[in-house]
Amino acid sequence: MLPSDTQLISVDDHVIEHANVWTDRLPTRFVADGPRVITDDKGHDIWHFAGGKHVNIGLNAVAGRPKEEFDMEPTSFSDMIPGCYDPVQRVRDMDLDGIQAQMCFPSFPGFAGTKFAQAADKDLATACVIAYNDWMIDEWCGSAPDRLIPLVLVPFWDVPASVAEIERTAAKGAKAISFPESPSNLGFASFHSDEWDPLLAAAQATQMPLCMHFGTGGAPATSPGAPFAVAIALFGMNSQFTTTELLFSPMFRKFPDLKVAMSEGGIGWIPYVLERCDYTWDRHRHYQNLELKVPPSEIFRGHIYGCFISDAAGLENIDLIGEDSIMWECDYPHSDSNWPDARGMLEKSLVDVPDDTARKIAETNARELFHFTGGR
Amino acid sequence: MLPSDTQLISVDDHVIEHANVWTDRLPTRFVADGPRVITDDKGHDIWHFAGGKHVNIGLNAVAGRPKEEFDMEPTSFSDMIPGCYDPVQRVRDMDLDGIQAQMCFPSFPGFAGTKFAQAADKDLATACVIAYNDWMIDEWCGSAPDRLIPLVLVPFWDVPASVAEIERTAAKGAKAISFPESPSNLGFASFHSDEWDPLLAAAQATQMPLCMHFGTGGAPATSPGAPFAVAIALFGMNSQFTTTELLFSPMFRKFPDLKVAMSEGGIGWIPYVLERCDYTWDRHRHYQNLELKVPPSEIFRGHIYGCFISDAAGLENIDLIGEDSIMWECDYPHSDSNWPDARGMLEKSLVDVPDDTARKIAETNARELFHFTGGR
Known part of the structure; x- marks a missing residue:
């Protein structure tokens, strides 16, 4: 059972950036080409950047609405509750649901x-x-440093610049890095190459885990005629893919203190994936000359963290996943969130879990991984 | 515990076609262009067909070898134990391992x-x-009809011809149809279209389940530099993909008596996938106007069967999958098989499972699904 004094730490929520995040902060020479919001003739607030238009889709800002009213339609700031974009209101919404702290991913820029x-x-x-990082650290999290945990972006298209940004943001309090779950899908090097090494070394040195949110490597490719529900149901397969890729990659041999969170990936698949990876390793490592000298499941524990919003199958198999490898997410203000009843639903789902384990999942695993002490 | 009188039915094994399967049987006008084996100057037996060369890769015919000797190298008939291509020897190999019956997929033609x-x-x-179908039914299974269950192919590029072949083979004893897990990946219609309806109607009418073997929709796309182990470990994701596609497709609403087996897909992921599909259906069906009126997990049970070789995570969660939805596979003569200790390993894995449930998984679910009475 979840002890009543547990301070919930949610490791995956989302900000909706307000309209002036970039116009307020970009160096003057970039302001004209930087992201800006233009309200169209239907009243939709649209981000304009790099020749493209980007909407805040409705599903990503539905906090507090009944699910019968969920919609994909573009939405404007006035359609959202203020907690989407205002950190003071956000903390009030967290108070409504008994949540101590949360870590937010971006919206318009993509989660990574x-x-x-x-x-x-x-x-x-x-x-x-x-x-973005200055806004996230100074304005968003700065308004309530005991309640909001800074997650930063990196300019992953430029590894030296990424190293510099990791060091700069770590020095001003950043706790984690959002990184694409499948950079090779985006046209960059894969996790099997050495190209990311300086970036990974900087992440390790600053003790900032990489948070790989599902969808940052693209949406699952479904077949013609499939309803969008199929892609939504399959998003967690991205996290299975990345977990398997990382376990067979050299990443954790090169950087043994590096940690990765599979944000919003769910946890119910972890027992199957670890067993399948071990079975594969056992049978196929000889002729493939795999450099991996221990079963992949041993690499998983201590390096990769599963993150869930609601996942009964996973919570029935904590022993197969590892109680130290699981963290909880609220996902405010997205459609998969249970806010403002997230704590109540989490308590119900942990009713048969030993108190110490429940507290690890809901609070202390996240505190340790992200070196976050706010509220304690 | 598995009762000692359980007659094991394996629902996924493989034949290696002998060199004369097509030259013996094709109508005269097709013999010259039909599949034929030519031994190359390295002693490899190579299939030639449609301008391409196709090897029997080593991993697919390693039955009885220690895993330290597994290899991808092309192999010749003389490298294999005779049970790979000779049904009399196959039955002897089944006897060595206490297996009553098995259903075989093709090799050179692809599993579907x-x-x-x-x-x-x-x-x-x-x-x-x-x-192929005549050879499978008449020669392979005909040599031991109580031990070998006929699985047939369909010319899925021609729906009327597929209907005719389903009816023809059903009349001569076929029990199941091998069908691609993702036809749209192969350039054909998806499961969301109506184009397969006559074929599906014929399968339903003849009570022949569709067996969708992983890999028949292509291998998982891994990232540059990934060892082949990553793809091997990820093959079961194909089955997760197809299960999700089918649950949200109109297939089982149109053909309520149709059944599908996810061959070699494993079972440990099923609790997660069913829960995730239900969660998606619960939250996203309203604005998407999904025609599905019951939770996807209700469609799963009675329509889709999970199949495993070795899957401890799945067997710890039989209650979440459904004891009527699980079947066992030996996978002889492939590298993932545990032959000649398959029965011993299955017994160990079922030691804590109630006898009735163990018998369903190892024998009776397959007997009922495939209408197979051999040995009883």
Whole structure:
């Protein structure tokens, strides 16, 4: 059972950036080409950047609405509750649901800043990352440092600039890095290459885990005629894919203190994936000359964290996953969130779990991984 | 515990076609262009068909070898134990391991006959399917009808011809149909279309389940530099994909008595996938106007069967999957098989499972699904 004094730490929520995040902060030479909001003739607030238009889709800002009213339609700031974009209101919404702290991913930039990579001017793209990070650390989390945990972006299209940004943001309090779950899907090097090594070394040195949110490597490719529900149901397969890729990659041999969170990936698949990876390793490592000398499940524990919103199958198999490898997410203000009843639903789902384990999952695993002490 | 009098039925094994399967049976006008084996100067027996060369890769015929000797290298008939291609020897190998019956997928044609689709002459392609089916039913299974369960191919590139072949083979004893897990990946219609309806109606009418073997929709796309182990570990994701696609498709509403087996897909992921599909259905069905009126997990049970070789995570969660929805596989002569200790390993894995449930998984679910009474 979840002890009543547990301070819930949610490791995956989302900000909706307010309209002035970049216009307020970009160096003057970039302001004209930086992200800006223009309200169209239907009243939709649309982000304009790098020749493209980007809406805040409705599903990503439905906090507090009955699910019968969920919709994909573009939405404007006035359609959302203020907790979406205002950190003071956000903390009030967290108070309503008994949540101590949360870590937020971006919205318009993509959960790992992949939209910035679309800019032809990579100096502009990097400046956009820096502006976002300053806003996230100084304005968003700065308004309530005991309640909001800074997650930063990196200009992953430029490894030296990423190293510099990791060091800069770590020095001003950042706790984690959002990184694409499948960079090779985006046209960059895979996790099997050495190209990311300086970036990974900087993440390890600053003790900042990489949070790989599902969807940052693209949406699951479904077949013609499939309802969108199929893709939604399959998003967690991205996290299975990335987990398997990482376990057979050299990443954790090269950087043994590096940690990765599979944000919003769910946990119910972990027992199957670990067993399947071990079975594969046992049978196929000889002729493939795999450098991996221990079963992949041993690499998993201590390096990769599963994250869930609601996952009964996973919570029935904590022993197969590892109680130290699981963290909880609220996902405010998205459609998969249970806010403002997230704590109540989490308590119900942990009713048969030993108190110590429940507290690890809901609070202390996240505190340790992200070195976050706010509220204690 | 598995009762000692359980007659094991394995629902996924493989034949290696002998060199004369097609030359013996194709109509005279097709023999010259039909599949034929030519031994190359390295001693490898190579299938030639439709302008392409196709090897029996080593991993697919390693039965009885220590895993330290597994290899991808092409292999010749003389490298294999005779049970790979000789049904009399196959039954002896089954006797060595206490296996009553098995159902075999093809090798050279692809597990669902997809290589035949590469022939420009679709009449030739269809004739190849018919010849395979006659060989499978008459020669392979005909040699031991109580021990070998006929699984047939369909010329899926031609729906009316598929209907005819389903009816023809059902009349001569076929029990199941091998069908691609993701036809749209192969350039054909998806499961969300109506194009397969006559074929599905014929399968339903003849009470032949569709067996969708993992890999028949292509191998998982891994990232550059990934060892082949990653793809091997991820093959079961194909089955998760197809299960999710089918649950949200109209297939089982249109054909309520149709059944599908996810061959070699494993079972440990099923609790997660069913829960995730239900969660998606609960939250997203309103604005998407999904025609599905019950939770996807209700569609799963009674329509889709999970199949495993070795899957501890699945067997710890039989209650979440459904004891009527699980079948066992030996996978002889492939590298994932535990033959000649398959029965021993299955017994160990079922030691804590109630006897009635263990018997269902190891024997009676398969007997009922495939209407197979051999040995009883």
